[in-house]
Amino acid sequence: MDNDKLMEFLGRFVGDVGATMAAGNVVVGEQLGLYRALAESDKPLQPADVAERTGTDARYVEEWLRGQAAGGYVEYDADAGAYSMTEEQAFVLTNPDGAVNAPGAFQLALGSLRALPRIVEAFRSGEGVGWHEHAQEVFVGCQRFFRPGYIAHLVSEWLPALDGAEAKLAAGARVADVGCGHGASSVLMADAYPASTFAGSDYHAGSIRSANSRAAEAGLSERASFTVGSAQDFTGGPYDLVTTFDCLHDMGDPLGAARHIRDSLASDGTWMVVEPFAGDSVAANLNPVGRVYYSFSTFLCVPNALSKDGGYSLGAQAGEPAIRQLVTDAGFTRFRRVAETPFNIVYEVRP
Structure with missing residues (x-):
């Protein structure tokens, strides 16, 4: 067995498992307005800030944000412990009339x-x-x-x-x-x-x-x-x-x-x-x-x-x-x- 090829395939498998679970998290983020709260903010937000703006629980939001940042769906500022979205991320995740609607696909x-x-x-x-x-x-x-x-x-x-x-x-x-x-x-x-x-x-x-x-x-x-x-x-x-x-x-x-x-x-x-x-x-x-x-x-x-x-x-x-x-x-x-x-x-x- 070629160990390099095995590791390459395992990497693909890990990515797919993460993407499978990410589907549910994307829909959660849309339905609760979590993406929109980030996109509409003029500065990066702490998990507690996102929770306050959306009427959700801060601990759930914190874990959700960590997963989103790991997947590249939101940005993370490690020094400030805060999260934000790029214009491109917001376009795909918060605009139902845009060229791509990721939450609908998920x-x-x-x-x-x-x-x-x-x-x-x-x-x-x-x-x-x-x-x-x-x-x-x-x-x-x-x-x-x-x-x-x-x-x-x-x-x-x-x-x-x-x-x-x-x-x-x-x-x-x-x-x-x-x-x-x-x-x-x-x-x-x-x-x-x-x-x-x-x-x-x-x-x-x-x-x-x-x-x-x-x-x-x-x-x-x-x-x-x-x-x-x-x-x-x-x-x-x-x-x-x-x-x-x-x-x-x-x-x-x-x-x-x-x-x-x-x-x-x-x-x-x-x-x-x-x-x-x-x-x-x-x-x-x-x-x-x-x-x-x-x-x-x-x-x-x-x-x-x-x-x-x-x-x-x-x-x-x-x-x-x-x-x-x-x-x-x-x-x-x-x-x-x-x-x-x-x-x-x-x-x-x-x-």
Whole structure:
């Protein structure tokens, strides 16, 4: 045995254990306002100061701060025994509308892990675990994980990259947002394009209730409505634009969904497919982002697909060749990658 390689692997293991426990601590810090107290202070704070500002117990806060400093999530001044946050740390940990929302991602991870007994059994049986069978933290965390990327890129970059779609939206288009979840994407588009109407659909009734509530809170209910329905049977059309955000790979019958989307599009309509960033092969995905997506996919995406009829299980790292083949099999004739971020790839699909 190579002792250096052993120590290297043990170091990776220790880091992973620390990261696993850090997930819960990040959510604690957000929910109790501990990060925000540090970020809003104009000077480093003692643990007792953080506790006083947040109405929490100083001893708990002290231990929490030590762990956060060890992980690099807050800064520690050893001479003063005080803690602070950099601008970058505060941006990732306290800004729900920023480009990255770390607490939401950790909430999604913790919610996913609640299904551990079911996933272990599914490995043995080959049966699926439906999206609706997961903990509430999964639905909320998923919306919080992906929404910042949509805020940063959807209206400013992704929609303008589609051939002619933005002009249609500005003039007044009919849009179907399939697999809409809590409706973050629909609400963002409806707010940006007041002449257009948006019909969101998702098979998960709880998410649809949340989506309708969010649209109402934003004053957009007249133009953004949400109904329970699958990607294979959503109603309406013909639509000028159909969108699927980070959900095609979750479907047990994505081919059936693609065919239904094609039938629901206007002759000059567009399907915008937003999928997790992935390379064209397993080897190309052996990196930190690929690890995140493969891990989530094992607990969420593949189990949901296997719980449905259809025979597919693309997984979150399906990659461009698999998506291209799918839409081609569904009868589409035009396909191109139009945008990408570290977490997503955007495809334009035309009849």
